[in-house]
Amino acid sequence: MKPFSYLRSLLTVVTIATMAAIAQPAFAELTAAQKKAVAEIAQQLRDAESLYQAGNYAESGKKLDAMVDAIDKFIAKGGPDAFDAVTKAFPRIVHNHALLELEGVTLKPFVQPERPDAAKAAQMKAEAKAKPAAEPRPTTRTRRPMPEPAAAAGPSFVSQIAPILVQRCGSCHINNSRGDFNMATFAMLAKGPPAGTVVFPGDVVASRLIESIETGDMPRGGGKVSPAELQLLKDWVLAGAKYDAPSPMIPLAALAANAPAGAATAPMAAEPPKDPSLRAATGSETVSFARDIAPILLANCNGCHIDAMQVRGGLRMDSFAALMRGGDSGEIVLPSRAAASLLVKKIKGEEGDRMPAGGRPPLTDAQITLISKWIEENATLDAPDKDQPLAVMASQAWANAATPEQLSERRAEMARKNMTLIGSTSSKVIEQPVDPFFVIGDVGEGTAKAVADAAKRAMAKIKQTVDASTIRGNVTIYVMPKRYNYSEFAQMAERRSLPSDWQSHWRYDGVDAYIALIASSTDSDDILEAKLAGPMASLAVATRGTDVPRWFAEGVGRAVTAKLYAREYAAVENWNSGVLPAASAMKDGNQLVKNDLAPEQADLIGYGIAAAILKGQRRQYDALIKGLEKAKFEQAFTAALGASPAAYADRWKPYAAAGLEGRKR
Secondary structure (H helix, E strand, C coil): CCCHHHHCCCHHHHHHHHHHHHCCHHHHHCCHHHHHHHHHHHHHHHHHHHHHHCCCHHHHHHHHHHHHHHHHHHHHHHHHHHHHHHHHHHHHHHHHHHHHHHCCCCCCCCCCCCCCCHHHHHHHHHHHHHCCCCCCCCCCCCCCCCCCCCHHHCCCHHHHHHHHHHHHHHHHHCCCCHHHCCCCEHHHHHHCCCCCCCCECCECCCCHHHHHHHCCCCCCCCCCCCHHHHHHHHHHHHCCCCCCCCCCCCEHHHHHHCCCCCCCCCCCCCCCCCCCCCEECCCCCCCCHHHHHHHHHHHHHECCCECCCCCHHHCCCCEHHHHHHCECCECCCCCCCCCCCHHHHHHHCCCCCCCCCCCCCCCCHHHHHHHHHHHHCCCEECCCCCCCEHHHHHHHHHHHHCCHHHHHHHHHHHHHHHHHHCCCCCCCCEEEEECCEEEEECCCHHHHHHHHHHHHHHHHHHHHCCCHHHCCCCEEEEEECCHHHHHHHHHHHHCCCCCCCCCEEEEECCCCEEEEEECCCCCCHHHHHHHHHHHHHHHHHHCCCCCCCHHHHHHHHHHHHHHHHCCCCCHHHHHHHHHHHHHHHCCCHHHHHCCCCCHHHHHHHHHHHHHHHHHHCHHHHHHHHHHCCCCCHHHHHHHHHCCCHHHHHHHHHHHHHHHHHHHHC
16 A cells, blocks of 8 residues: 555545546536536546555556546537536646556556637537538547647646756756655656655645755755746646656656757856855865864754755755855854854854754864864865765765775675665675675675685776776675665665666765675676676776766776676677667767766766777876876866867767667668
8 A cells, every 4th residue: 555645646636636626617617418427537536546545556547548538538529618627637647647657557648638629619519410420530639749838838848847857956866866756757756755745736835846946955966946947847837737748757858858949948047156155175274174074063963954854044054055055044154253153153052042952962162162163264165065965075084084994894884784774684694805805795605705706806807997906995795696686785775776787886985885796606707707897997987086977987897898708798788789879869968977868878878988988099098097096087087088078978979870870771
């Protein structure tokens, strides 16, 4: 049984909302027969609701299809009055469609009908009476191109709303599932996170999507929604949150990429002026914000001002930039003026209620001294990104200061914790610490040892391309005996689903560095090496700098695997087949650099680019890898290859497209 919060946009609420809509004054224009038809439609909706709640999704889908067919016939026979009686149900039908498709139910495509012209409807009725044997009129469900939405219908989701969501929310909620919320498709947006629906058609106040933007809660990470874009989103919700693409399962990134040129979004807001209060550290400070201050804030302000659903006093501290913006009372940090800063006054109890509130103990004198000293030293930032979440910033600061031994110990602790998430007990888990690896998994000792030996061989083979021995601390290797265990690990430890053809993958977050793979006693030595070599090479690249993008690190890993194990590892052929269509679907290099592509598409393009560089520009590649130790990725890439990553991708795309055309011939 689905929890009620999950069903708020489903058939329970749909029934109430739809019946309320149908019961409006338009009823006065209907005949007795039409009123009976409306009642039958409502009953079909109630039946679909009951079936869905009982978990009988297939039958619920049949009822929904039957209801929509009935609406089509009702409008075809009744004309404008009939259309007006049911029009408010259309957005809710789209929501039902989306949620049932998420359950794997195949439904007839739902195309929102247009309002029949009154004069034309009267003429058609007259013709029907004069020619009773005429062919039956097609219903509104006849497959046809989606008409351009009328101005009164509200903004177009495809050309106006999807591009905003992809650009402003894509990195957290399309490419990732921050807060357990992924809206890669309209179906997933309609479903909302486990906490409840975020879009209620016609109700801006109840729609969490709008509220979170208006309050400044979202987007995080430095993104901005301009006033014009926010108004578009509001207008879309008020008009019924209508969806004007053929299927709610189409990725939003694809909709945005194919939106008509010039018709899509409102003008983007200009970049805000640089905040003079955001001062970079000079190196002469005695107190580090990332290492010393961020951990104090995380430990004492969480729940009220960090990771809070409703922040107190309008003050959010999820990032350095948010902290410096202040709250309802204005700025709380005045650089070089600790005694006058509201933050210091509040933690000392000198103004209003002492912070932290909620019964938490006050900060220690040592902690207050650290915060005051940081402010007196001009409240500088010693991390690369002012919008980086404090938790990530603090973890990376700790990792940068930690010894390799401390990193290895922390990673081993995290590995044991992750194994418990997938139901493994300490009595079942095998640990194989083999420097520089920590192998762990619910497998036999023989399999664990085979993986450890294969990892050492793979590490030696990839050294010609990238030296993995420079990774600080041991790399954790999770070994899963079956795909089910591998998928469960991704769901529980990473909160995501993995492509069905993956056999292994890597992850690095500034602290943890690991490889997860499926391995069994029947795998050959070469296959085990192939599963490990690519992720190991990717980790070696990703750990070289603070901002190496995933697409490049993953691309190098796949290119190394293809070079060493193309014959043994079937995945290589899949990559080769996929890279060219992925490149063809990319509009330009900026999409890649700005993370506006689906993860798997970006991975394939990264593979194609990395393979091209390694094949024809090896000297430049070596210069890039060396440059990552001193410069940011874009600077190092541009210096080594003579073009920015976006420009290089633009130059590479025709080469890839030519390859695709060659294959077609």
